[in-house]
Amino acid sequence: MFNKILIANRGEIACRVAATCKRLGIASVAVYSDADANAKHVAACDEAVHIGGSTAAESYLRIERIIEAARATGAQAVHPGYGFLSENEDFAHACEAAGIVFIGPPVEAIAAMGSKAAAKALMHAAAVPLVPGYHGDDQDPQLLQREADAIGYPVLLKASAGGGGKGMRVVERSADFAAALLSCKREAASSFGNDRVLIEKYLMRPRHVEVQVFADRHGGAVYLFDRDCSVQRRHQKVLEEAPAPGLDADVKRAMGEAAVAAARAVNYVGAGTVEFIMTPTGEFYFMEMNTRLQVEHPVTEMVTGQDLVEWQLRVAADEPLPLTQQQLKLDGHAIEARIYAEHPARGFLPSTGTLKHLRMPEGVEFAIDAAGLGEPGRKAPVRIDSGVREGDTITPFYDPMIAKLIVHGATREEALARLARALHACEVVGPHTNVEFLQRIVASEPFASGDLDTGLIERHHDALFAPGKKPFREALALACAALLTREGGTAHGASPWDALSHWRLNSGYTQTLGWRMIDDAAHDDGAAAFTVVFARNGGGQTSSQTPAQTLEHDGVREAFTWSAGAGAHEFRATIGDARVSGRVFVDGDRFHVFCHGEALAFEWQNLLAHAADAEGGEGRLTAPMPGKVIAVLVEPGAVVEKGTPLLVMEAMKMEHTIGAPTAGTVTEVLYAVGDQVTDGAQLLVLDVQ
Ligand code: MV4
Numbered sequence: 001m002f003n004k005i006l007i008a009n010r011g012e013i014a015c016r017v018a019a020t021c022k023r024l025g026i027a028s029v030a031v032y033s034d035a036d037a038n039a040k041h042v043a044a045c046d047e048a049v050h051i052g053g054s055t056a057a058e059s060y061l062r063i064e065r066i067i068e069a070a071r072a073t074g075a076q077a078v079h080p081g082y083g084f085l086s087e088n089e090d091f092a093h094a095c096e097a098a099g100i101v102f103i104g105p106p107v108e109a110i111a112a113m114g115s116k117a118a119a120k121a122l123m124h125a126a127a128v129p130l131v132p133g134y135h136g137d138d139q140d141p142q143l144l145q146r147e148a149d150a151i152g153y154p155v156l157l158k159a160s161a162g163g164g165g166k167g168m169r170v171v172e173r174s175a176d177f178a179a180a181l182l183s184c185k186r187e188a189a190s191s192f193g194n195d196r197v198l199i200e201k202y203l204m205r206p207r208h209v210e211v212q213v214f215a216d217r218h219g220g221a222v223y224l225f226d227r228d229c230s231v232q233r234r235h236q237k238v239l240e241e242a243p244a245p246g247l248d249a250d251v252k253r254a255m256g257e258a259a260v261a262a263a264r265a266v267n268y269v270g271a272g273t274v275e276f277i278m279t280p281t282g283e284f285y286f287m288e289m290n291t292r293l294q295v296e297h298p299v300t301e302m303v304t305g306q307d308l309v310e311w312q313l314r315v316a317a318d319e320p321l322p323l324t325q326q327q328l329k330l331d332g333h334a335i336e337a338r339i340y341a342e343h344p345a346r347g348f349l350p351s352t353g354t355l356k357h358l359r360m361p362e363g364v365e366f367a368i369d370a371a372g373l374g375e376p377g378r379k380a381p382v383r384i385d386s387g388v389r390e391g392d393t394i395t396p397f398y399d400p401m402i403a404k405l406i407v408h409g410a411t412r413e414e415a416l417a418r419l420a421r422a423l424h425a426c427e428v429v430g431p432h433t434n435v436e437f438l439q440r441i442v443a444s445e446p447f448a449s450g451d452l453d454t455g456l457i458e459r460h461h462d463a464l465f466a467p468g469k470k471p472f473r474e475a476l477a478l479a480c481a482a483l484l485t486r487e488g489g490t491a492h493g494a495s496p497w498d499a500l501s502h503w504r505l506n507s508g509y510t511q512t513l514g515w516r517m518i519d520d521a522a523h524d525d526g527a528a529a530f531t532v533v534f535a536r537n538g539g540g541q542t543s544s545q546t547p548a549q550t551l552e553h554d555g556v557r558e559a560f561t562w563s564a565g566a567g568a569h570e571f572r573a574t575i576g577d578a579r580v581s582g583r584v585f586v587d588g589d590r591f592h593v594f595c596h597g598e599a600l601a602f603e604w605q606n607l608l609a610h611a612a613d614a615e616g617g618e619g620r621l622t623a624p625m626p627g628k629v630i631a632v633l634v635e636p637g638a639v640v641e642k643g644t645p646l647l648v649m650e651a652m653k654m655e656h657t658i659g660a661p662t663a664g665t666v667t668e669v670l671y672a673v674g675d676q677v678t679d680g681a682q683l684l685v686l687d688v689q
Contacts, residue, residue, distance in 0.1 A: 033060065230453050251282050273290040352625045382418065
């Protein structure tokens with residue numbers, strides 16, 4: 001076994017690999033970019049080497065620099081994680097050339113699976129089931145048309161060099177084929193530099209079922225059962241589980257054996273995943289093979305009790321596989337939910353910023369017990385794999401995943417209940433997250449009943465995005481409690497003298513608190529503004545008919561009491577006959593309330609300050625996230641309507657259009673095309689008429 005390895009990755013997967021190294025007594029070397037100087041993965045490793053600037057191209061994709069770091073630190077092997085260089089043949093080759101072990105498959109196996117058409121030819125020879133179709137070298141358009149006609153419509157055109165759903169066209173009728181072929185080839189050429197296509201019968205309502213395989217250098221190859229990853233959004237996995245629910249034992253065995261045959265056909269070594277597409281009736285067909293450890297590997301770890309990173313290290317060190325096929329056993333059910341910093345109500349736009357508050361449910365990190373060594377705690381019912389801590393920043397440079405929440409149960413039902421509960425215990429203040437979206441999928445009928453296919457999210461879009469029922473009154477009571485506590489008893493001043501001012505002998509005291517609801521499901525700016533009147537009666541007037549304190553909202557007055565709870569940010573309140581306890585995180589004037597498993601946010605409107613503000617009447621237009629200006633659509637002097645697009649930013653590979661919040665005249669444009677802007681930077685000045 002190695003005594004030191006370098007981890008050529010970042011985030012949760014780098015932390016995950018470091019945890020196994022620590023447990024096995026292997027020293028670990030981190031590499032990091034400028035943006036990651038204080039990242040969790042750097043702290044998780046024994047040593048760290050700075051490899052360059054913040055973009056991936058300047059750091060995590062620099063083959064030479066990473067090899068140099070491995071040499072300089074005396075690392076014997078490199079773990080590539082997933083993404084970045086994990087499936088890069090040149091990198092695997094460069095490691096080999098430098099005498100460093102690449103913890104992954106041989107270069108030839110990566111190459112064999114790189115082309116869909118070539119992989120299908122190999123799989124056909126190995127008797128692995130393929131979707132009926134054509135994957136030949138001859139790309140003559142008339143031949144392709146004849147092949148498509150013979151397969152029968154609808155057919156799916158796929159770029160041979162593509163992946164992840166890019167470069168695909170569904171063709172419904174023979175008459176549409178020629179045009180679709182041209183368009184598919186054009187996209188394939190520009191996206192992958194290769195316009196070769198293949199044709200498949202288009203399958204309706206497919207499931208994505210994949211098999212975890214492992215092979216060693218001594219002729220051993222096994223499958224560690226299956227996972228269902230059908231719940232996806234634009235080819236991004238959202239929920240994954242093991243085993244795939246509802247499959248007959250003989251289908252599972254046949255699929256596992258087909259996956260091992262696929263691995264053997266390319267002389268595979270190490271961890272791999274064979275993806276199948278499955279019809280509602282249980283037929284399965286080879287799709288592609290991922291030649292790396294996958295994001296969703298923890299669900300397999302939980303149901304097998306095995307540490308897959310340990311398996312990878314042992315195989316890379318030339319040891320035989322730790323277990324035979326007969327020794328591998330399935331235990332219970334595991335589900336993983338990926339928690340992302342993104343904004344579901346804005347088309348899942350990535351959401352950057354500092355994690356001002358981050359609370360995950362009670363669980364075990366990276367399958368390692370509390371002491372951080374010894375027995376893997378894989379059977380712990382809740383596991384959290386995360387590459388960030390409270391106070392860290394989600395930047396536009398990398399994948400905005402905050403954590404993977406993985407639960408285990410004796411049955412799927414038990415795992416599902418545990419997942420629902422765990423999601424309700426997640427608290428994030430700072431970036432927007434998909435936590436509520438995940439809660440809704442997990443609670444949905446098709447997911448709960450295991451009726452999975454790749455169209456689940458789209459088909460249930462309306463229910464998944466409908467306005468939610470939230471404990472508004474209780475959360476508002478907690479927000480008022482936090483505000484009144486912060487202001488020492490009054491919302492208008494914090495001085496101790498002010499704090500006493502409410503106490504008036506024999507007379508009532510009232511305060512009007514202005515609030516604005518910040519609703520994640522709607523846009524921040526469309527939120528409702530309202531007031532709450534807080535009243536505290538004078539000492540002499542208290543009786544059972546007149547409560548000592550009341551809150552009045554929307555014409556309803558209710559008894560109100562509050563107290564600070566045991567921990568910081570904890571409050572208890574009663575409002576009418578409801579009792580509530582929860583946490584309130586105050587970020588400037590924003591009050592983030594977590595109670596009854598839900599997150600609600602209110603913005604305090606300083607009514608006095610707002611009255612003064614209203615005179616100014618100037619439209620502010622700020623960058624919603626750090627990024628680059630890619631188009632300026634107006635010039636100073638332009639008269640615009642409410643909603644007129646003014647400027648386009650690019651952040652995290654997505655475009656974001658800044659529109660006019662109100663009608664007005666643009667008086668200044670503060671940035672030019674190509675400029676980098678920081679989060680919250682004012683972009684233009686709009687004079688409101
Ligand atoms: C298909 C298909 C239907 N029929 N192939 C999408 C990504 C790539 N890995 C394969 N994909 C598909 N191939 C045939 N013949 C439907 C999909 C597909 C899909 C597959 C897996 C997971 C999610 C998906 C979402 C849309 C389409």
